[in-house]
Amino acid sequence: MTWAxxxxxxxxxxxxPSPPRPYLTLAGPVEAEIExxxxxxRCRLERVDTEDAARAVVEAARREHWDARxxxxxxxxxxxxxxxxxxxxxxxxxxxxxxxxxxALGGAGVSDVVAVVTRWFGGTLLGxxxxxxxxxxxxxxxLAAAPLVHRVTRRRLHATVDPVSAGRVEHALRxxxxxxxxxxxxxxTVLTVAVDPDDVDAVRAHLNAVTAGAxxxxxxxxxxxxxxxx
Numbered sequence: 169m170t171w172a173x174x175x176x177x178x179x180x181x182x183x184x185p186s187p188p189r190p191y192l193t194l195a196g197p198v199e200a201e202i203e204x205x206x207x208x209x210r211c212r213l214e215r216v217d218t219e220d221a222a223r224a225v226v227e228a229a230r231r232e233h234w235d236a237r238x239x240x241x242x243x244x245x246x247x248x249x250x251x252x253x254x255x256x257x258x259x260x261x262x263x264x265x266x267x268x269x270x271x272a273l274g275g276a277g278v279s280d281v282v283a284v285v286t287r288w289f290g291g292t293l294l295g296x297x298x299x300x301x302x303x304x305x306x307x308x309x310x311l312a313a314a315p316l317v318h319r320v321t322r323r324r325l326h327a328t329v330d331p332v333s334a335g336r337v338e339h340a341l342r343x344x345x346x347x348x349x350x351x352x353x354x355x356x357t358v359l360t361v362a363v364d365p366d367d368v369d370a371v372r373a374h375l376n377a378v379t380a381g382a383x384x385x386x387x388x389x390x391x392x393x394x395x396x397x398x
Contacts (some may be wrong), residue, residue, distance in 0.1 A: 172188055172209065172255055172256065172257075172266060179384060181377045186247075187248035188246075188248070188250065188321065189247060189248045189249065190247075190318055190319060190320040190321070191248055191277065191279045191280075191316070191318075191319050192276070192277050192278045192279070192316050192318060192319070193215055193255055193278055193279060193280040193281060193316070193317060193394075194213060194214070194215040194278070194280070194281055194314055194315065194316065194317075195217075195315035195316060195317045195394070196315050197212065197213060197214045197215070197312075198213050198310050198313050198314045198315070199211065199212045199213075199310060200254075200306065200309035200310040200312070200313050201306070201309075201310055202302065202305050202306045203290075204290075204294060204295055204298060204301070204302040205290055205292040205298070206290025206291055206292060207287060207289055207292070207294065207302065208287065208288040208290065208308035209285055209286070209302050209303065209305075209312040210233070210285065210306065211269075211283055211284070211285045211286075211307050211309065212225070212229060212283070212284050212286075212310070213281055213282070213307075213310045213311065213314055214281070214282055215280055215281060216243060216245065216282045217245060217280055218245065218350070219243070219245065219254070219255075221222070221282075222241070222243040222245070222282035222389045225241075225282045225284060226239060226241045226256075226284050229284040229286055233286045233288075235288070236286045236287060236288050237259070237287055237288065237289045237338040238258045238259055238260055238265065238285075238286070238287040239258050239275075239284055239286050239287075240255075240256060240257055240258045240260055240265035240266055240269060240284070240285050240286075240287070240303060241255065241256050241258070241266065241269065241282060241283060241284070241285070242254065242255035242266050242267075242269040242270035242273060242283050242307075243255075243281065243282040244255070244270070244273050244274065244278065244279045244280070244281055245279060245280055245281075246279060246280070247279065247319070247392075248279065251279050252390065253270060253273075253274070254270075254347035255267055255269060256337070260287075260299060261296060261299065261304075261309040263300075264296055264299035264300050264303065265285065265299060265303045267300075268300045268301075268303045268304035268307070269283050269303050269304065269307045271304060272304050272307035272308050272311060273307065273311075275308075276308075276311045276380060277293055278311070278314075278316070280319065283307050283310065285303050285306045285307060285395050287302075287303075293328070294331050304385070316396065316397060317394040317395060317396060318369060318394070318395045318396070318397060319392055319393075319394060319395075320364075320392070320393060320395050321364075321390055321391070321393075322362035322363060322364065322365075322390070322391060322392075323362070323363055323364075323365045323368050323387065323388070323389075323390050323394050324360055324361070324362050324387075324388030324389055324390075324391070325360065325361050325362075325363060325368065325371060325372070325375075325385055325386070325387060325388060326359070326385070326386045326387075326388055327356055327358070327359045327360075327375050327379075327383045327384070327385045328353065328355050328356045328357070328358050328359075328363075328383065328384040328385075328386075329356055329357055329359065329379055329382065329383050329384075330356050330357070330359050330382070331356060333379060333382070334350070334357035334359065335387070336378070336384070337359060337375070337378055337379060338350065338359055338364060338377050340363055340374070340378045341359060341374075341375075344371075344374065346361040346362075346363065346371075347361065348360070348361055349361075352377045355384070356384075360388070362393065366380075366389065368387070372385050
């Protein structure tokens with residue numbers, strides 16, 4: 169299997185890359201199948217975070233559906249605008265399979281996703297245009313059935329407070345809609361929340377207000393998390 173396409177920015181030279189943006193990804197795998205002139209096109213979508221993982225999904229489809237003629241594929245990995253993407257025609261005429269699969273993924277705005285479209289030949293040639301439509305339609309059918317989530321960044325804040333005030337502060341944070349992790353250290357109770365990076369200053373101010381400035385707030389790491397669609 170040969171992948172074609174962009175592996176993403178190299179990170180050397182040029183202007184600084186734009187900050188990553190939220191994006192859509194899969195909550196779980198999904199399959200859909202269409203038929204075109206007796207040829208069957210079954211698309212499987214799975215969530216992946218590396219090219220090796222994407223290759224493994226393709227090889228699994230090849231082993232499972234050993235009787236099929238083609239296992240064409242494409243993947244998109246990483247947050248925009250720095251998405252790595254590749255595609256494979258797997259023996260179909262150049263540009264008739266991998267490219268329309270990749271276009272369908274890009275059109276849906278999903279990333280961290282690999283699509284494998286397995287084709288069973290039905291005896292009738294579809295032509296270039298027919299193949300492009302069939303591979304694209306199979307991918308879009310799977311995307312229409314796919315459970316999706318938002319992938320967003322959250323900054324962790326750690327607030328150290330005295331044990332007597334911890335319950336009140338935790339209640340205030342939960343009341344503001346934050347999920348709170350609690351741990352205990354030598355300096356007091358540590359309450360950790362993950363917040364939108366744009367809300368860090370506001371949450372700091374809220375912590376200072378509810379503790380009369382007694383909370384010791386430190387900034388933690390930035391991480392990606394899944395959030396349900398509205």
